[in-house]
Amino acid sequence: MDFFIDPIGKLINEFSKLPGVGQKTAQRYAYRIVSMSEAEAKEFADAVVDCKKRVKYCKICGNFTEEEICDICSSGRPRSTICVVKEPKDVIAMEKMREYRGVYHVLHGVLSPLEGIGPDDIRVKELLNRVNEGGVDEVIMATNPDVEGDATAMYISRLLTPLGVKVTRLAHGMPVGGEIEYTDEVTLAQALKDRKPI
């Protein structure tokens, strides 16, 4: 870092903390900040602090919110269907599709024995409480289709099924617009197994 004067070196160091940002990219970002007007840089910095200060997690579902309760939970959407996701950003992905009209539950993580993340480290208890309060017909497990996401979905379904609630999982299959040639064997096998009448 000794080629950079102190304030630039520090900023490069901060930018390096962002996901996927290495030294070179952090340098480019820092140079961009230097070439901004003072007002622009201030606006940038304020957005960072503001975001951290104003963004909280919904007391009910764990989604991003500025209030106690998020927009989705406080809307009139039916609470009989809960879609369970790993992160708040997954809620945004689901909402962008504009097909789902139920509510969410954000786990803030998935079970990972290797990383020492157990059921008490993610929001499983909160989900059980919501189901126990009644009025829930279906819980859709929308964790990622990987080992940890699958294990988490399986674990939660075993807890919820005895409570008389239907637990479902997002379908596995070929991505729309994908090509058979480039689809991995496991996905293709799943797509074949779950084939449907046309």
Added chain:
Amino acid sequence: MDFFIDPIGKLINEFSKLPGVGQKTAQRYAYRIVSMSEAEAKEFADAVVDCKKRVKYCKICGNFTEEEICDICSSGRPRSTICVVKEPKDVIAMEKMREYRGVYHVLHGVLSPLEGIGPDDIRVKELLNRVNEGGVDEVIMATNPDVEGDATAMYISRLLTPLGVKVTRLAHGMPVGGEIEYTDEVTLAQALKDRKPI
């Protein structure tokens, strides 16, 4: 942007202003900020403001500095050789190679008729003044080896040669169309060694 609550949307917008950052990348960065501690986010924001506030340009050479005069100009390095570059970041690239011991002159741009950038828009006059003050034996043109960089080097060499100063150009040991900032040290060292009169 309507899927994001206001402070996240704003921060995504700010991150999108960084070079090469699109919507998806800006989202990832914003999520990272949200998951930081408040102290970390504060530190990040402070580094941005601080960098913009503390970084100035050297009165002599135009390089980044926190003082009136940059570290290189105020060091005892011989002023008889001036290396002319486009941007302050190019000074850092040159310094990293650890081969050059003269001083610099940062143009803060290159001639570009298409973008309406003429000699008065970049620090050409300041370079002429430095040469006119005397004591300069050689000016090394280290603008990027592209059309605008070559044209700028040619223009400046025509101004300086009548003043009895030797004007050289970094050798084309570097890939044509490349950028000084991203050239590895070995190639850059070779290009410096093979510099030729224009």
